[in-house]
Structures are given as structure tokens and as C-alpha cells.
Amino acid sequence: MTSYLFYPGCSMETSAKAYYESLIAVKKTLGLDLVEIDDWNCCGATEYLGINLIPAYALISRNLALATQQANGSRTVVAPCSACYLNLAKADHYMLERPELGEKVNLALQAGNLFYKPGSLEIRHLLDILINDVGLEEIKSKVKKPLRGIKVAPYLGCMVPRPDYKKRWSDHEHPDELDRLLSALGAEAIDFPLKTHCCGGHMPQISPSTAFELIRRLLHGADLYEADLLVTVCPMCQMNLDAFQAETNRYFHTNYKIPIIFFTQLMGLAFGEDPKELGFGRELVSTEFALSRIGLEIPEPDGSKVQPKRAKKTGLPMPTMPADEEAHK
Amino acid sequence: MLANTAPQTTNPLSTVINPNLRFLEEVSGATAGISRLEMCIQCGTCGGSCPSSTDMEYTPRSIFAMLRAGLREEVLSSNTPWICVSCYHCVVRCPQEVHIPDVMYTLKSMAIRAKLYKDATAPDFSMTFVDMVETYGRSFELGLATRHYLKHFPLRLPSMAPMGLGLLSKQRMEITPHRIEGINQLKAILQLAKELEAIE
Ligand code: SF4
Ligand code: SF4
Numbered sequence: 001m002t003s004y005l006f007y008p009g010c011s012m013e014t015s016a017k018a019y020y021e022s023l024i025a026v027k028k029t030l031g032l033d034l035v036e037i038d039d040w041n042c043c044g045a046t047e048y049l050g051i052n053l054i055p056a057y058a059l060i061s062r063n064l065a066l067a068t069q070q071a072n073g074s075r076t077v078v079a080p081c082s083a084c085y086l087n088l089a090k091a092d093h094y095m096l097e098r099p100e101l102g103e104k105v106n107l108a109l110q111a112g113n114l115f116y117k118p119g120s121l122e123i124r125h126l127l128d129i130l131i132n133d134v135g136l137e138e139i140k141s142k143v144k145k146p147l148r149g150i151k152v153a154p155y156l157g158c159m160v161p162r163p164d165y166k167k168r169w170s171d172h173e174h175p176d177e178l179d180r181l182l183s184a185l186g187a188e189a190i191d192f193p194l195k196t197h198c199c200g201g202h203m204p205q206i207s208p209s210t211a212f213e214l215i216r217r218l219l220h221g222a223d224l225y226e227a228d229l230l231v232t233v234c235p236m237c238q239m240n241l242d243a244f245q246a247e248t249n250r251y252f253h254t255n256y257k258i259p260i261i262f263f264t265q266l267m268g269l270a271f272g273e274d275p276k277e278l279g280f281g282r283e284l285v286s287t288e289f290a291l292s293r294i295g296l297e298i299p300e301p302d303g304s305k306v307q308p309k310r311a312k313k314t315g316l317p318m319p320t321m322p323a324d325e326e327a328h329k
Numbered sequence: 330m331l332a333n334t335a336p337q338t339t340n341p342l343s344t345v346i347n348p349n350l351r352f353l354e355e356v357s358g359a360t361a362g363i364s365r366l367e368m369c370i371q372c373g374t375c376g377g378s379c380p381s382s383t384d385m386e387y388t389p390r391s392i393f394a395m396l397r398a399g400l401r402e403e404v405l406s407s408n409t410p411w412i413c414v415s416c417y418h419c420v421v422r423c424p425q426e427v428h429i430p431d432v433m434y435t436l437k438s439m440a441i442r443a444k445l446y447k448d449a450t451a452p453d454f455s456m457t458f459v460d461m462v463e464t465y466g467r468s469f470e471l472g473l474a475t476r477h478y479l480k481h482f483p484l485r486l487p488s489m490a491p492m493g494l495g496l497l498s499k500q501r502m503e504i505t506p507h508r509i510e511g512i513n514q515l516k517a518i519l520q521l522a523k524e525l526e527a528i529e
Contacts, residue, residue: 010467010470011468014470014501015496015501015502016501017500017501039509039510039511040509041462042462042466042467044459044462045468047455047459048455048458048462049361049434050433050434050438050455051441051459053359053361053438053526054525055522055523055526058519059515059519059522062514062518090361093362094362097362097363098362101361101362104522105522108522109518110521111520111521112514112518158418159415162416162420162421163420163421172421173421198414198416198418201414201415201416202414202454203414205477206411206450206451206454207384207412207451208482209384210384210412214380214414243495243496246491246492247485247488250488281499284492284496
């Protein structure tokens with residue numbers, strides 16, 4: 001077992017639960033020991049960096065400082081989410097490149113009795129660990145049910161292969177790591193030209209037409225190549241292409257129904273795990289047809305029958321806001 | 330701000346020769362790493378590589394030319410940094426290795442401080458997100474989405490309800506936020522970080 005420090009990131013517990021569940025299901029087979037960083041906090045996604053520089057880097061660096069405290073033997077932090085991975089790597093990289101940044105961040109961390117020495121951790125994405133540490137031969141040797149008959153579009157999105165501070169990927173725009181992994185599982189990986197194009201990021205919330213166009217291009221591309229499904233390494237890519245596919249279809253009067261799942265889910269299938277344990281059924285665009293190509297049925301996720309109560313006005317249940325909560329103290 | 334601690338810039342451009350360059354220096358200094366903004370040769374590779382440039386008022390290249398010309402208001406009120414999706418295509422293609430999206434982040438924070446942005450959708454989204462993170466230590470998608478969509482996209486809500494309900498019923502959204510244990514520690518760190526940012 002190789003031990004790694006693990007930074008799950010917020011979405012693994014919520015929107016990307018299927019990623020988390022499938023990772024848990026395959027990590028044993030792969031001999032990965034993932035030690036979660038205690039009490040980690042959000043990395044700030046792409047939001048905090050655009051507001052306040054030092055607080056944004058201090059927010060990210062609290063995680064790095066906690067990880068160093070916990071590091072026993074392992075100095076490698078693994079992040080499954082692309083945005084988390086890039087934020088952690090970016091903070092480490094820029095604090096080395098610009099020592100005054102590191103000094104200021106450490107001054108702030110002192111308020112919490114924490115310290116981080118830039119450059120003291122290795123920050124890596126989960127796919128990188130699987131390809132370069134576990135290795136494709138090892139992965140291939142664990143395959144019990146080769147995924148023959150399914151055509152997959154490998155989709156990495158932006159923030160894993162770029163900017164790639166440590167030059168870990170085969171190419172910034174057309175890396176082949178995910179393709180090779182899919183082939184090792186027995187699936188047919190199409191040579192997807194849009195494999196590192198943008199999913200729209202946070203644009204569905206800011207400029208919907210910009211986001212829908214970026215989503216449309218990817219769906220159109222996958223459709224042209226007759227992919228049964230898209231496979232991603234990033235919670236945000238999954239969310240945009242899955243949850244906003246219906247709105248994109250309405251916007252362009254198209255009718256795409258291309259499911260998008262996490263690469264760990266396909267690995268689990270190939271290792272012979274039960275689809276239910278792999279988070280299948282959590283996607284909004286059904287994988288039913290795609291999985292039927294390899295003779296599998298998708299389960300209903302637990303609790304899917306429980307319909308949440310409707311709030312009066314919007315049709316969406318209303319959460320508690322920080323402001324309300326403060327007011328009720 | 331970092332801008333006023335010994336500027337580690339890539340090129341000793343002199344603001345004595347050209348005072349317009351002060352804005353460029355300020356932006357470059359306030360950017361996280363060494364921005365290399367001074368090295369831009371106006372080749373246009375960034376704009377040509379940018380997937381969202383069609384929705385931008387000025388391409389990244391134009392913005393950098395305007396920066397150099399000291400057009401502070403025009404730059405800070407343009408939608409360009411807010412439309413940048415942080416895809417890093419330009420970064421890996423730029424012959425001068427300018428840290429383009431990081432410069433965009435700097436421009437956003439300066440636009441917020443100077444209240445020069447024209448459309449509040451993007452800054453509001455970022456600030457609501459940060460508000461959640463500062464309160465809980467984690468992001469809280471349902472709270473963020475609801476507050477943001479009610480304010481900025483109320484008309485999209487009816488058509489989005491099935492998606493919201495789908496995410497909820499598939500347990501992909503929490504109804505209540507998760508608060509980290511060390512929230513007070515995090516708050517203390519962020520408080521001090523904000524004061525440090527404010528030291529001119
Ligand atoms: S690609 Fe680089 S050098 Fe060329 S215009 Fe853009 S920032 Fe300047
Ligand atoms: S990082 Fe921003 S500016 Fe650069 S290509 Fe992507 S969207 Fe355009």
C-alpha cells in the first residue's frame with residue numbers, strides 16, 4: 001500500500017458523490033491508502049482569487065499547512081478535483097516563485113498557529129497517481145470485465161493538463177494519459193479533439209449564453225464521434241455537462257443525451273464492482289443505454305424516491321443562509 | 330498590496346520615462362507570481378486561443394495594450410476579466426509565458442475595489458461564494474445557487490427546478506451546510522490576511 005495525503009474538496013461530498021464512491025470502491029484494488037487531511041477547508045475554487053489575493057492564498061495554504069503537520073512518510077497530496085488540484089499547486093508554486101507572497105501568507109497563517117514552507121509538498125492529481133505511480137500494467141492486471149463494446153470520449157477539461165507547473169503531462173492540449181487508461185480497461189477511447197476544452201467553469205451562474213456555447217461544443221464533438229459517453233476527471237466538468245445539458249438543449253433547440261461520468265466509475269466496472277457501489281444512477285443524463293452496450297443495468301441511487309418538499313415560490317427547497325443564521329443567534 | 334513591496338517585475342520599465350506605465354506596474358505587482366505582463370509582445374495568440382473571446386469587450390491582447398497605455402477605467406470596467414473562464418489555453422500558447430488568467434484575477438479584484446465593474450452578476454457570485462466559505466469553511470452549493478439565482482436569474486428558476494430537484498433527490502446537494510471544526514482558526518487567518526492585503 002502506498003500512502004498519500006488526500007484532499008477531497010467540497011464537491012466530492014455533494015455534487016460529485018459518484019466520484020467519491022467509485023474512488024473508495026477502487027482504491028483497495030489499486031493498493032492506494034488515502035489519508036484525508038483533517039478538517040480541510042474549501043480551496044476557494046475560481047472565486048476567491050478574483051477578490052482578495054492574500055486571503056485567497058491563505059485559505060488554500062491552511063490546507064497545505066495542515067497536510068504538512070499530518071505528513072508522516074508521505075509528502076504527496078492527492079486531489080481528485082481539477083480546481084482544487086490547481087489551487088493547491090498554484091499556491092505552492094507562486095509562493096516559491098514570489099517569496100514575499102509566501103511570507104505574507106505565513107504571517108496570516110500564524111493567526112491560526114500554522115506554517116507552510118513552500119515547496120515542501122508534492123501536489124498531484126488523482127489521474128497522475130494512477131498513471132505514474134500505480135501504472136497501467138498494474139491497472140490492466142486488475143481488470144475482470146473488460147469494457148468491450150463501449151465508445152468513450154476521454155474528457156480532461158482545463159485545469160489538470162494546464163498550466164502544469166511540474167511538466168507532468170504528455171501534452172498541454174492533447175495529452176493521452178486518460179485515453180491509455182480507458183484502453184487498459186478494454187474500452188474504445190475515441191481520439192477526442194476537444195478533450196481539454198473548457199466546460200464553461202462557473203459561467204452557467206454568470207453568463208449562461210457563454211457557458212451553453214462551451215457545453216454545446218463538447219456535446220456536439222462527442223456526438224460527431226458517436227461516443228456512448230464522456231468520461232471526466234473533474235467534478236465541475238461533470239456538473240456542467242450533466243446538470244446543464246437540459247438547459248443547453250433548450251437554449252439551442254438540440255436534443256443531446258450524452259451521459260458524463262467519472263473515470264473511476266468505469267474503472268470500478270472493469271474491476272467487476274457492483275455499479276451501485278460506484279455511484280451510478282446519480283447522473284442526471286442517464287447512462288442506461290451506454291451501459292447496456294456492455295450488458296449492465298444501472299441502479300436507482302438510495303433515497304431517490306424521497307422527493308424533497310417544495311418551497312412555495314421558486315419550486316426549490318430553501319436553504320439556511322449565513323445571514324439568517326447569524327440573525328437567529 | 331504586494332504592489333508596493335519591492336516590485337519583482339520581469340522588466341525594468343521606467344515609469345519616469347512613461348507615467349502611463351504605472352498602471353501596468355501596479356497590476357503586475359499585485360498578481361500572485363511573477364506575472365511577466367511587461368513581456369507581452371502583442372502577438373494576439375491569447376485572443377486567438379480564447380474560447381470565450383467572442384463574448385469579451387476586448388480580447389486579452391487588447392486589454393494588455395490598454396494596460397500599457399494606462400487606460401485604467403476602460404480596463405477595469407470592461408467585461409473581459411469576468412468572461413475569462415480560466416481555461417489556461419492562452420497560458421500554454423503565449424510565447425512570452427505571461428500569466429494571463431492570474432492577471433485577470435488581479436483585474437477582477439481591482440475592479441471590485443474601485444467599483445468599476447458594469448455588471449454585478451459575476452462579482453456578486455464570487456462574493457456570495459466567498460461569504461459561504463468564510464462562514465462555514467466549505468462551499469455550500471444549494472445556499473449559493475439559491476441566493477444567486479433569485480437575485481440574478483429569477484426567470485431561469487422555473488426551468489431549472491427539475492435540475493435542482495434531480496440533484497437533491499440524487500443526493501448531490503446538501504440541504505444544510507457543513508461547517509469545519511477549525512472555523513474560528515480559519516476566520517482568524519482570513520481576518521489577518523485581509524489586514525495584510527490592506528497595508529499599502
Ligand atoms: S499571447 Fe502573450 S505575448 Fe501574445 S499578446 Fe497574448 S499575452 Fe501578449
Ligand atoms: S484563460 Fe481566460 S483569457 Fe486565457 S484563453 Fe482561457 S478564457 Fe481566454
